[in-house]
Amino acid sequence: MRVLVTDAEYGVLDIEADVLAAAGHELLTARCRTADDVIAAAQDVDAVIVQYAPITAEVLEALPRLRLVSRYGVGVDVVDTDAARARGVWVCNVPDYGTVEVALHAVAMLLALLRNLAGHDREVHAGRWDYRLGGQLRRPGGLTLGVVGLGRIGRMTMERAAPWFGACVGYDPHLPDAAWPPGVERAGLEELFARSSAVTLHLPLTPESHGLVGADLLARVPPGSYLVNTARGGLVDLDAVLAALEDGRLAGVALDVLPEEPPPADHALLGHPRALLSPHVAWYSEESEAELRRKAAENVVVWARTGRPPHPVVEGR
Template sequence: MKIVYLNTNYEDSHIEEKHIHAAGMQLHVHNGLKPSEFAPAVEDADALVVALEKVDRNLLDGMPKLRVIGRMGVGIDSVDIEAASKRGIPVINVPDYCIEEVALQAVSMILAAHRKLVPAQTIVKDGRWDNNELKPIQALSGLTLGLIGMGRIGNKVIEYMRAFGLRIAVSDPFLRADQVPTGVELLSFEELLKEADILSIHCPLTPETKHIINRDTLALMKKQPIIVNVSRGGMINEQDLAEGLDNGQIRYAALDVLNQEPPDIGHPLIHHPKALITNHIAWYSVEAEIRLREMSVTRVIDYLEGRPVPTIVNAKGLEALK
């Protein structure tokens, strides 16, 4: 069987080779390809593995033998799940390889934004030593941290943030009150927006959550909150957020993800004095990268060899076809 890696862009493939060759399968790696060059590279693939490359209906139509898609990462918004499901093709992601890393990035951004570390550094680099323009900074323990979504990463953020003594609340339409950790409040989305001093986003990007932060939802935020996003850039209407920062609706924004990556040079948030932007690095540690590669390849092989896989994202859709 032939496993094709498309534009995953690692310098070598020794991790993948070890597992694929041990299974008696073939590995074909194609990096640096343009969409117009995809067809001959993938046409006879039994399995396709991608990182951020889009897998749409046209690409799927050119792979008549395809049995499984592996997505190297958490989000699956780059894959046409409906088209894959109609073909009976499972889509396997790896939502459990970087829980610690992404949660720690969120916590780091929360603390940096709250303590105004970036503007404080700018003052020092400008040769000044006056802290009046940084005031006020409230005690963290008196604030409310609100989480939009509470999956694996949201749970880890709660675990880390408990030590700071904040009130912690979450909004998640898939949670019941008895599923929320002790001491954490479950609120409606509107209640969370009204009560949060710090708002951290931890839900997947879907048609329902796209631009969940926009002019209308910003208007519901009564406490001029800090907004943190380590999930997907598409959660936020960035122009609306920039306006919210300009008019004082929002105190600060700390984002590891943007709608377009890399962003245009004129992006309204890149040089904004009330924004901290990092380059989609939340997922990364040396260990997480190894886990990602190991888990991606072994789950694809497990499926091809008939073993159960824990993270088939369209399992319900496939079951409905039976």
């Protein structure tokens, strides 16, 4: 088979090449950014491995030979899954490569906000040695933690962070009661935001969840709350976050993902003293990157051999 990596940030794609070559498949590479780029590069290929390039309905229509899309990562929001389903194209992901890393990053961001580590660091580097300059800090045992999404990552984040808090509430409409984690009170989304002084997001980006955390939900949080997002940038309305930081509803926000990456150089959040930002790195370790790349290629190999990929999101034919 002919397999195209449409785009990737990983440099030399030796891991993918080795996995595919061992199974007798040919690897092609491109640097696609737009749907037109994908259409031009993916003529006469059987499968694509994609990071950020859009796999739209137009792409799928223009590539009748394409039978499988394997995504580097958990989310498949770059793929028009409805169009893929209608055309019988398999869509698969890698759901379990960076669970520990993302949960670790989310907890690290949460604790850094609670202790205002970035603020204290700035003051010390500026030559000011005064614990009061970092603002008021609160003991987490008197606060409630809210976890939005209790899949692999959300659950691990909850298990690590919740013992520091006085209570923990969760929201996940897809998780049945039989699988609900002990010690976490189930709540509706609006109730969770109204009760939680710290909220961490662990949801996929879908048309329904796009812009989920906006002015309405942020208006419900207790004054001086914290928000952490290591999931998808499109979940959060940044204008609403800035407004909540300015009026004190949010004492701090920590974001590893943004709606536009990288953000515009003049974006107000970049200079905000109570915004902790990292460059979509929560998933990364040397080990997780190697695992991600290997499993994205193995999706193709196993599908070619058995007719079904290990991690299907959309069933093909």
